[in-house]
Amino acid sequence: MAAPHGSALVIDAKELRGRPGTQQHLARTVGVPAGFSTVLVGFPEGEDLELDLRIESVHEGVLLTGTVSARMSGQCGRCLGELGQPLEVDVMQLFTYPERAADASEEDEDERLIGEDLRIDLEPVLRDLMVSALPFQPICREECPGLCSQCGLRMEDDPEHFHEQIDPRWAALADLRDGLDEPED
Ligand SMILES: [Zn+2]
Ligand SMILES: [Zn+2]
Incomplete structure (x- = not known):
């Protein structure tokens, strides 16, 4: 102590x-x-x-x-x-x-x-x-994958995570879809 x-x-x-x-x-x-x-x-x-x-x-x-x-x-x-x-x-x-x-x-x-x-x-x-x-840019570890640039999810939590490039016209629809519960595969 x-x-x-x-x-x-x-x-x-x-x-x-x-x-x-x-x-x-x-x-x-x-x-x-x-x-x-x-x-x-x-x-x-x-x-x-x-x-x-x-x-x-x-x-x-x-x-x-x-x-x-x-x-x-x-x-x-x-x-x-x-x-x-x-x-x-x-x-x-x-x-x-x-x-x-x-x-x-x-x-x-x-x-x-x-x-x-x-x-x-x-x-x-x-x-x-x-x-x-103290480090100017502290990182938890050298290989830290950071956050998804598109949705902000921690890449470490889901390394396979990616986004399909969607036509902006469909984006609103996709947002709507993301709001619904999707079954796990
Ligand atoms: Zn980190
Ligand atoms: Zn993402």
């Missing part, structure tokens, strides 16, 4: 500061925070989020490396069916001490600042990494 994420995703950098080379290992399972998703797919809130992270004190700040994994679930972009599979995301993120960032000559967009309280909240970083690891 995953603990509520609360402070479980917050690192206290006080012990690491000024001691380059010091390492901590963050291996725990927390609940996925809210908002780790896109429209079609995401990591459901409260599900297990497994952290396997190394927290390393470096001169500039704190370097976070490792992996996070959780079950992704959502809707297949082809057949609109449910999909769910584990997804592991690589993490590599430098958090910079505020005073270090001040004398940095160049802005590094990938850098994140550590606040004055020396607490590092991993939630926004993990959200960015995990959400951008």
Whole structure:
């Protein structure tokens, strides 16, 4: 059972500061925070989020490396069916001490600042990494046949399914016929 994420995703950098080379290992399972998703797919809130992270004190700040994994679930972009599979995301993120960032000559967009309280909240970083690891066009499986372009039926449910090309003049009649119960053959 995953603990509520609360402070479980917050690192206290006080012990690491000024001691380059010091390492901590963050291996725990927390609940996925809210908002780790896109429209079609995401990591459901409260599900297990497994952290396997190394927290390393470096001169500039704190370097976070490792992996996070959780079950992704959502809707297949082809057949609109449910999909769910584990997804592991690589993490590599430098958090910079505020005073270090001040004398940095160049802005590094990938850098994140550590606040004055020396607490590092991993939630926004993990959200960015995990959400951008989600597929743009999630599919339930590589061979997913999708939906019938004509009637929207899931092709998987009836692979033999096809439509005769009907003269538009007969289409109205065919619709009428489809409305009646047809005997199974
Ligand atoms: Zn599918
Ligand atoms: Zn069809």
